[in-house]
Amino acid sequence: MISAPVLPPCITRETFEQAVAEFREIAGAENVIVELDRLAPYTKIMIPDEDAWHQPACVVAPVSVVEIQAILRICNRDHIPLWTISTGRNFGYGTAAAATPGQTILDLRRMNRILEVDAEMGTALVEPGVSYTALHDYLEARNIPFWLSFPSSGALTGPVGNTLDRGIGYNRYGEHMAHFCGMEVVLADGSVVRTGMGGVEGSNSWQCYRWGYGPWTDGLFTQSNFGIVTKLGLWLMAKPPAHKTFGVGWDDAEDMAAGIDAARRLRLQGTIETFCMGNALSGIGSVIRRAGIWSGQGAIPDDVIADFCRARGVSLWGATATLYGTTGQIAVNLALCREAFLATRGHFVTEDDFPVDRPSPLTPEINRTTGQLDLSAFGIYNFRGGGGSAWFGPVLPMRGSDALKSIALAKPIFAAFGFDFIGSLTMGYSGRHIDHIMDLLFDRTDAAETDRAHACFTSLVETFAAAGYAPYRTNIGFMTKVAEIYGPAQQGLNRRLKRALDPNGILAPGKSGIF
């Protein structure tokens, strides 16, 4: 809850009001927000932090690069910090809010044009406000035989924000950082750069070839505050002639670890392209309520979860993957997968083991790996209730022993603070790493519990760092703390780049710990 307006740091009310008046002239009065009640959607955070630490001074929603350039002129003149969002639904990482109070939210949702889709090459060029839903509907309406890759939140979010924050999806192109192609970026001084082949007049390969010529700069504009990305090229996954989803269940952690090693080998050999493993709560948590399992104090005890799962035939660890291809390709690959996972003492099922006419446990995986937007994973937010969520996502080598170690580090911390351990491990595209994403759920209406969640998250970050594991992404309350884990040399390089590209420091101060 916020109760009083904030100003940008070190700026007088008069200066700011003048700037707001100019924002209104640039973007239209209806696209500039300073009223507290209208700011509410931008301050509704889920992470365990004070709302006030992330309260914006203003929101401005331009519709074009020209309007962004005009806004930047004012921000540079008055040193007004500007935090860019696209759809602003960054949920467990910070929703639409900024790392520091008093920033002006540059809301790009009105820049929502699908500029081009090439139905032969399977590429798209979109603006930041384009949602996965809009792009999905565009492809469907035109029978374009390509699928989107999107995160669990796909039905509510969009590809530009997700990709720039290194979000992940679940199909062949699930590692979004590896599958975008070409950017248009507005720098802090208003200059516009089209990267890669986008700099070549008359080029028809901006969305076909990633690297261009000379230093590859696109990476600079991901998870950073070095520029405002106003167009992004995407690779779309060709619809295969057929697909088949399978699941593997394990009740023993060592077997599950062997399963991760098996999945790595299958990926390195090109047999599988997707793999996501989770503990029982990460699966059942999206379809049941916590109160149905446990009403005692603290985290749900292991034996309670085990009893619940045993009674319902649910494994303690479950993985899913989808094979793509002709029925012939799928048959030969499925046989290899079955053999490999049975050797880990896994319980192996495919979608064929369930009735076709109603949802099965594999339905969410089928949907998310075949371009069908599906919010079912977000049922997890009903599991516990209370609106608190913080995602902790350390990167691990894709090795069973690292998965076990990560679980062994995390679980006691969750338990010590009285929270349930809910985690999934998603394979990266090369099969060499997994993002171990844990969802710290808590009751954000309870101030003491929110404080505990903050302490729990702090302990997770610190404990993992001490063991050499660091998150691939973090929430707006922990950005500097995580940057420190990556060490002074990277921080120093980032600072030098920041000074060069944004000398007044107006773009999203604090993003990824860069000021």
Next chain:
Amino acid sequence: MISAPVLPPCITRETFEQAVAEFREIAGAENVIVELDRLAPYTKIMIPDEDAWHQPACVVAPVSVVEIQAILRICNRDHIPLWTISTGRNFGYGTAAAATPGQTILDLRRMNRILEVDAEMGTALVEPGVSYTALHDYLEARNIPFWLSFPSSGALTGPVGNTLDRGIGYNRYGEHMAHFCGMEVVLADGSVVRTGMGGVEGSNSWQCYRWGYGPWTDGLFTQSNFGIVTKLGLWLMAKPPAHKTFGVGWDDAEDMAAGIDAARRLRLQGTIETFCMGNALSGIGSVIRRAGIWSGQGAIPDDVIADFCRARGVSLWGATATLYGTTGQIAVNLALCREAFLATRGHFVTEDDFPVDRPSPLTPEINRTTGQLDLSAFGIYNFRGGGGSAWFGPVLPMRGSDALKSIALAKPIFAAFGFDFIGSLTMGYSGRHIDHIMDLLFDRTDAAETDRAHACFTSLVETFAAAGYAPYRTNIGFMTKVAEIYGPAQQGLNRRLKRALDPNGILAPGKSGIF
């Protein structure tokens, strides 16, 4: 031929001699070269440019980061430009020479340690002086079941230089820019940055996860002069249980174009992972001498090539690819490939169509796609003789119509200047682009012909740029000209980054047109 020493620009002989004396103290006298005769290996260029335009003042070969730091201190103090090479065999792009005269070559061949190979994850961490041969032998000696991807020059070159210059190979990981993981970089001021997970103390995922946290800066240090890469992580390709190479031949250009479209669709569906197409001369040119076909003036006429090919059963256009997997996986994929390429009226053969006990036309492709270093493609340098070679490599969307257009643009230019058109088109990892690499061969002992080759290359660059096509890489004589094709916005951004990271401009001035 060079006949007199050069100095770094704007530096007195005394200053430079003092600097050289200090280089000797740092790296050892035997690792510093200023004598003209000993500089010869560093000035032997193949491109159609005056030797003198690329003549170094000195070579220094340090063995450690500490020595590099000491060298940088002197270069910053005296404004001595420093051009970094690893193995220095950049052949048709400039061999070991610098973009401008008077640079000191920082030769990293003595930094040749294989620091780590993870036989489970399929990763390596190497220094710049490591050759593909050394790394290949290391894997073989230890029975590590992974293969290298390397360019045609692999037996003479190394992974760090090739990867940093966006070189390509031919197996599953052939797009090297997409398959390295983690760097150590020495910046111009001597500070050392380990990128990605390399910044995290105690991390075991430096070579497993590419992106780290915050802006991804690794791309900055490719095709650039922003830092000196002293360690590079590589992903190695898992040896498959089996592999099968196939070839497709076409005599009609339209059919060949249909074949490229078919290959794109096969790649987008995940059926093939490699594909390289070339014209007849690019194939036969590496095994025959030009004089055996044609002794007339100018380029070999099309009908002479056609007659030669017809008599020997060689197609005018030929593509190769290798399938990996179990015999079952290969069988089902091979059937799909056969069907797809037969539909383009291609002549389809596999390695099974040739006797196993002697080399076949597919042998070079088998070798290069299965980790066997093979210089046979370099037989092309015997085709014409004379030691002149310049590679022109525009990027195209992977579309038959673009391939036809590129050939239609290039061939008349080669012919107009009296040179043979020799070109191959190699598919990128996403199946959305091809590098159309043409080898301009000429007699570098003939000054008039060298001038004509220079004019031909200029015409190629300009004609392709006017059509919207630009090279993915270029030689040291054309770096600024190509940078201009990518436009002023990218040039401006690169200049700002250069000023931030190398304010004295000592690192490789002119690299990729950046000063």
